[in-house]
Amino acid sequence: MSLLGVDVGTTGCKSIAFDVTGRILAEARREYPLLNPKPGYWELDAEQVWRDVTATIAEVAAKTGADPITALAVSALGEAVVPVGHDRRPLAGGPVSADFRAPAQMERLSATLGDAAIYAITGQPGTAFYSLPKMMWWREATPELYDRVWKFLCFGDYVLARMGLDPVIDHSMAARTLAFDIHRGEWSATILEAAGIPVDRLPIALPSGTLVGHLDADMAASLGLPASVAVVTGGFDQACGALGVGVIDAGTGFYGLGTTEALALVVEPPLPNLEALHVALCPHVATGKMLAMAGSQTGGRLLNWYRNEFAAREEELARESGRDVYEVILESLSPEPSPLIVLPHFTGSGTIHNDPYSKGAIIGLTFDSKRADVAKAVLEGVTYEQASCLAHLDASGVAIRRLMVVGGGARSDTALQIKADIMGRELCRQDTSDASCLGAALLAGLATGIYSDLADVKKIVERDSVTFTPDPDRHRVYARRLAIYEGLYDALIGASRELDRALV
Structure with a gap:
C-alpha cells in the first residue's frame, strides 16, 4: 500500500x-x-x-x-x-x-x-x-x-x-x-x-x-x-x-522558503505578547498542538522579480549551460554582505508591522552599485524581515535556536548560508x-x-x-545592518503613503 x-x-x-x-x-x-x-x-x-x-x-x-x-x-x-x-x-x-x-x-x-x-x-x-x-x-x-x-x-x-x-x-x-x-x-x-x-x-x-x-x-x-x-x-x-x-513539539520551528516566506513555531498558549507583534496563532495539523505563524508575502517572489527585470544575461547563460537560472544568479554573489539594503515590502510589510500600504525600497545605491549587489540585497532583505520577527519573538519568550527549512529556496546552499549568517541560528535542511x-x-x-x-x-x-551554522564574523556585520534595516520602515512609511496619494 x-x-x-x-x-x-x-x-x-x-x-x-x-x-x-x-x-x-x-x-x-x-x-x-x-x-x-x-x-x-x-x-x-x-x-x-x-x-x-x-x-x-x-x-x-x-x-x-x-x-x-x-x-x-x-x-x-x-x-x-x-x-x-x-x-x-x-x-x-x-x-x-x-x-x-x-x-x-x-x-x-x-x-x-x-x-x-x-x-x-x-x-x-x-x-x-x-x-x-x-x-x-x-x-x-x-x-x-x-x-x-x-x-x-x-x-x-x-x-x-x-x-x-x-x-x-x-x-x-x-x-x-x-x-x-x-x-x-x-x-x-x-x-x-x-x-x-x-x-x-x-x-x-x-x-x-x-x-x-x-x-x-x-x-x-x-x-x-x-x-x-x-x-x-x-x-x-x-x-x-x-x-x-518533525516540527511537532513546543520549542521546534519550521522556516518555509517558497513564493512567500513563513515561520511556523510550535508554542504552548497563552502567549499574551503575540497580538502586539501581529503574530498569528493557528491549530497545527498535529492535533492538539498550536503554531505561531509569522512571515512575508514577498519571499521567493522578490528573487523572481529580480530575475525577470534584471537577469537577462543570467537567463542566457542558464540556457547555454542547461542550468537553473537561479543557480547562475546565486553563484555570482560575494560571500560578504551587500553594500545595499532592500526593504522587501513589495506586497506590504508582513508580520510585525502588518501594514499593507508599506512599499519596497533599495537603500544605498551609488554609481559603484552592481547588479550582483542588488541580487544579494534581495536575498538579504527577505531574510532581515524574518530575522526581525525572530528577534521580537525571542524577546516575547518564544525562543527557537534551530529551524528546519523546506521549500524551493532551501535547495540552495548559498541562500541558506546567507540566511544562517543573518539570523544567527542554525538552519537544518532534511533530505x-x-x-x-x-x-x-x-x-x-x-x-x-x-x-x-x-x-x-x-x-x-x-x-x-x-546544518548551516552562522559564520560569527559575518553575523556580527549582519547584526549591525539588521539594526539599520529595522529603522527603515519608520523612516519610509510617510513617503510610501504620500506616494500613494500622489498617484491617485
Whole structure:
C-alpha cells in the first residue's frame, strides 16, 4: 500500500506517493500562472488548478500499480479562496493572500469588532489578505455572482469538492480565513455576523487527519486510482510542511522558503505578547498542538522579480549551460554582505508591522552599485524581515535556536548560508524537498490506521539533515545592518503613503 500527498501551491502543484516508511515511490508536478488581471489583484484560475491537480494524481497513480494508493490528503496554500456554484465549478478566479482588493472591507470589519476582539477569537491579526474580506468584497462588488455562490472554498476543500466529496476544511486552514474560532474549533458566529456572510456558505470544519470519505468508482477511475481510495483532511501547507520535517513539539520551528516566506513555531498558549507583534496563532495539523505563524508575502517572489527585470544575461547563460537560472544568479554573489539594503515590502510589510500600504525600497545605491549587489540585497532583505520577527519573538519568550527549512529556496546552499549568517541560528535542511506532501500523506496514514499516533509519525520523519551554522564574523556585520534595516520602515512609511496619494 502507499499514501498520496497532494500539495496545491501558489504557482504550481505536485502529487507524491510514499510508502509507509516515507520513501518516495512516484511524483509528478505541474506549474500554473499566478494571474494579475488588474493592479493589486492576484488570483488563480481554479479550473486550471483542478486540471493540473488531476493530471499529477493520474501520473503518479500510473506509476504505483505495484504499491497501490490506499489514502490521500491535500496540503494547500493558505487564505486563497474560490467562490463555487452548486455544480462545484468556480464562479471566478481565486484570489491569493497577496491580492489587495478588499482593504475597505477589512477596515470596516475592524471598525465594527475591533482588532483585539478579532484576534482574541481567530488568533489572526486583522489584515485584508485573509479569505473573509474577499468574501465580503464579492458580496458588495459583484452581488449577482454572490447570489450564485454555493460555498466559498479554500483550495484544499475545493479539491475535495471536485472529487465529489463533501467540501470539508481542516482547522489549520479554516483559521487562515479569519472566520474561525481557534479556541472553540468552529466557525465564529460573531465574526460571520459582522462580515455579513452566512455560515452555510462555508464548508464543514474538521480536524486535520479526519476521514472525509472514499472516492466513488467513476472518480477513482478518472484519476487512475484504485476504487474506494480514502480521502482525509489535510491542512495549511506550512503546517503540513512542519509535520513533514518533525516540527511537532513546543520549542521546534519550521522556516518555509517558497513564493512567500513563513515561520511556523510550535508554542504552548497563552502567549499574551503575540497580538502586539501581529503574530498569528493557528491549530497545527498535529492535533492538539498550536503554531505561531509569522512571515512575508514577498519571499521567493522578490528573487523572481529580480530575475525577470534584471537577469537577462543570467537567463542566457542558464540556457547555454542547461542550468537553473537561479543557480547562475546565486553563484555570482560575494560571500560578504551587500553594500545595499532592500526593504522587501513589495506586497506590504508582513508580520510585525502588518501594514499593507508599506512599499519596497533599495537603500544605498551609488554609481559603484552592481547588479550582483542588488541580487544579494534581495536575498538579504527577505531574510532581515524574518530575522526581525525572530528577534521580537525571542524577546516575547518564544525562543527557537534551530529551524528546519523546506521549500524551493532551501535547495540552495548559498541562500541558506546567507540566511544562517543573518539570523544567527542554525538552519537544518532534511533530505526531503517535499515536506508538505509528506505531511499530507502522513495525515492520510494516521486517519486510516497505518500509523497509530504522532510518536509513530516522528519515527518516519527523523531523517539525516545538513546544518548551516552562522559564520560569527559575518553575523556580527549582519547584526549591525539588521539594526539599520529595522529603522527603515519608520523612516519610509510617510513617503510610501504620500506616494500613494500622489498617484491617485
